[in-house]
Amino acid sequence: MKKIYLLIISCLLLCLGKAQNKKINPIIISTQSTALVYTTNAQNQLTQLYFGEALKSSTDYTLINPNAFPTIITQGTGPVHEPALGVLHADNNPSLDLQYTSHSTKTEGNIQFTEIQLKDPQYPFFVTLHFKAYKNENVIEQWSEIRHQEKKPVVLKHFSSAFLQLSAQNYYLTHFFGDHANEMHMQESILPEGIHHIESKLGARATNFDMPSFMLSIDQPANEEDGKVLAGTLAWSGNFNLDFENIRYSEDIGHLLQILPGINNYASDYTLNPDTSFITPSFIYTYSYSGKGQASRNLHQWAVNYGIYKGKENKSTLLNNWEATFFDFDEQKLTALLSEAQNLGVNIFLLDDGWFGNKYPRNDDKAGLGDWEVNRKKLPHGLPNLVDEAKKRNIKFGIWVEPEMVNPKSELYEKHPEWILKLANRPENLRRSQLILDLTNPKVQEHVFKVVDNILQENPDINYIKWDCNRYMTNSFSPYLKDKQNNLYIDYTLGLYKVLQRIREKYPNLELMWCSGGGGRAEYGGLKYTNEFWPSDNTDPLQRIFIQYGYSYFFPMGIQCAHVTSWGNQSLKFKLDVAMSGKLGFDIRVNEMTPQELKLSQNALKNYKSLQDIINTGEIYRLIAPYNNNCAAWMITDKPKNRAVLYLYNLHTQHGDRFSPIYFRGLDPDKKYKLKELNLEDENNPQFPQNGKIFSGDFLMKAGIKWFLNGSQKSSVIELEAVS
Incomplete structure (x- = not known):
């Protein structure tokens, strides 16, 4: 009887095991x-x-x-x-x-x-x-x-x-x-x-x-x-x-x-x-x-x-003061720049690095980082005065911060050495004269949050923040983690996200640029909390064609901040045509523009704003890659296929170069499109021979249009609009 009982139990266990392993x-x-x-x-x-x-x-x-x-x-x-x-x-x-x-x-x-x-x-x-x-x-x-x-x-x-x-x-x-x-x-x-x-x-x-x-x-x-x-x-x-x-x-x-x-x-x-x-x-x-x-x-x-945080919303155009002033500015210079921003037609004036630090004034990148109090010598009336001056000109105000970092020459470094990532018994390994704060530490997370919170509490009309991070991690030791140092790299990033989450919960309408000395944080972990990113500190438009084209494999063009600057020796038109393929901005001495250049820039801004919905949310078609070519082209179409914008660039061309026709993509073959060249230096003399003409989508995609740009570093932006 006992044997039979054991046999039954064994069979049941075997059946149960088979049932558990059933596919x-x-x-x-x-x-x-x-x-x-x-x-x-x-x-x-x-x-x-x-x-x-x-x-x-x-x-x-x-x-x-x-x-x-x-x-x-x-x-x-x-x-x-x-x-x-x-x-x-x-x-x-x-x-x-x-x-x-x-x-x-x-x-x-x-x-x-x-x-x-x-x-x-x-x-x-x-x-x-x-x-x-x-x-x-x-x-x-x-x-x-x-x-x-x-x-x-x-x-x-x-x-x-x-x-x-x-x-x-x-x-x-x-x-x-x-x-x-x-x-x-x-x-x-x-x-x-x-x-x-x-x-x-x-x-x-x-x-x-x-x-x-x-x-x-x-x-x-x-x-x-x-x-x-x-x-x-x-x-x-x-x-x-x-x-x-x-x-x-x-x-x-x-x-x-x-x-x-x-x-x-x-x-x-x-x-x-x-x-x-x-x-x-x-x-x-x-x-x-x-x-x-x-x-x-x-x-x-x-x-x-x-x-992307509020990815469907259009982003602000801006004028940054960096190349106009670098660290050398005062209230008078900035107020003049605010008027230039108004005259140009941008939405935001962005005050970059150098506005903070008193005991250790931020007059270069060697001091002051971490001391986020307005420099009273440069700006005796503080940020509220500048924000008010911007409002008078119907311009919004933005500001640069790098809250994860600290200079050894700063009050924060002196008060809280335990907040800084650094190795005992080793020389400090500086990059850009700075060290990294320990974001694994909740007290440091609170400090970093307060950097932004204090600015916005004092200046509730600030609408834009450029969040920078200008070095990678060395000195990788956290006083806070003690015997759990292997958690450092992961907990640092999680601590950063906790801060960004708090900022988003309190300031849902704040526009945030995700920047890290250029493209050091081109990824969707941070873009969950930010509206756009800075692709590169290199703003030479010729190289930006390659950079922005490359990013387009993974990121929409409309979130790639692209600024017109003094970099490169190309024409202003070429710079505008490259920058308006991304999120258009300016970091240039507007006061040095000729009347013709100012008018061209104002016109490009108007054109960009009329196309921004397409650039921001449309579908990209890469037509000619700049790699191993002397030209590049891509276009972006809206979802209904009613409007599109085509970007064309000559790179370093040589005499005798011949180019294939431009075969459009992403259009409705049954619709007819009127083609209009934008950003013309001379309204009466367009480069594009078919300017103002109408073609079917079928023709444009199958027969194409003959390449028309002549000479190195020439550009053209073509708007397409469906007509009945």
Whole structure:
């Protein structure tokens, strides 16, 4: 009897085990055109079943044979490949096994929300995979939430935000790199077998050298309007890592590619307390089956609708005082500049660096940073007087801050040395004569918030802030974190986001420029709180064509701040035509303009404002790349295809150069469009031979228009408007 009883119990346990390991129905995460589908394997581990063009019938996904090994390769228990997640448990066990427990899906309007719950069967260690599928934009946003209920803290070793697998014979990776004032050099290369990393270890200026964004062509290099492309970008303002592990798998599969984007675990074995959530940054990606152009348009529409703070709203045009005065200004000079801003026709006057510091006045970049009190010698009547002067001229007022930083020659440094990242027993490692404040410390977070809050409390009519960050992180030691130094890089960025979140909650209508010595923070982690970003301190319009064109792969043109400055020896028209392809602004001595130049600038501002809705929220079509060409062209169309703007630039052309016709894209073939050249130096003498003429969209896209610019560094901006 006892044997029979034991046999029954064994059978029940066996049946229960089989029931628990039973393959689940596919978990389908889908947009209009793309599906990411999961199932489980025999070990009850999550397995990617499919990633690609959405199938019409959801039951067809069950016909696909899943991969044998799990999608989420974990440290210590998974196949010997790059781990996506890893942990050192409280008992010092360095392994992790994640098994499926449940999932849920709901749809609200345009967004499908999916959560997949995973758990280690031997430990109270939990991972929730989060997905947002944006139907109309064909974009998926993915992140992970890690928590545990072990008795003591655990140490997180790996923490990828996403875990994607592709199967093909070849992959071609496009990414961008550079340095200060030399951003956005494009490189496309075939991925070799093995592991390829794109990463940052800079701490504060995350994207100074490499971007946390990429495009990956499948099987063969894609062009603008043809080919399969995966485009992705990580929303994180700190150290990042993009891992691509290309594995020769089998003859039928070819090369299996594992893509693991996330926070860089360099010097960041993260201590996580019980019942505390660690949330990875979002990875935003789109799969295009119509080339790189469509991938960009998908990301741009997602960004405008969801990724940028008030992304649909038009941004302010401005005049910055920096190149007019540098640090040398007083109330009289600034008041004169306010009148120039009014005469020019911009919305904002932006007061840049140098307005603060008394004991250590900010007369150069070697002193005063951290002492955010108005310099009474330069501005004896304070900021309120300037704000009032701006209001009299119907101009809004903006101001520059760099609140994360401090000069050793400052009162803040003297009062709070414990607030600063620096190593004991080592010389201070200065960059731009400054150090970084310890934003892991709540007291420092409060201080940084108060920098902005105090300015706006005293001057409620200030409408615009340029938030700068002019160095990357060295001296990487936090007095506040004590024995948890490996949390520094991550907690710094989280502390920064806490400050930005507080600012947004209190000042929802404040316009914020996200700046970091140029393109040091060109990423969507900060753009969640900011309206626009500064792409580069290099404002030479010839180089800006390459820089802004490069950023357009991932970011809308309308959020790329582009200023007309003294950089470059091109004509003012060329500078205006380049700047108005982004978010137009000025940083130039307006008083030195001739009457003709002032009129041209005023006219360009009016033209820009009439087109800003299109530039800000329209769809980009890159027509001619500046790379390996002597010219460049792109156009932006509105959604109804009623209006568009075309940008054309000659670069360093030579006598005898011949150019192909301009083949327009993104128009309605059945509509007719009137073409008008803008920003003319002589209204009676347009460069464009077809100025004022009407063509069908079909003609413009198929037959095109003959290239008409002659000579180096010439430009033209053409407005298209549908006519009945």
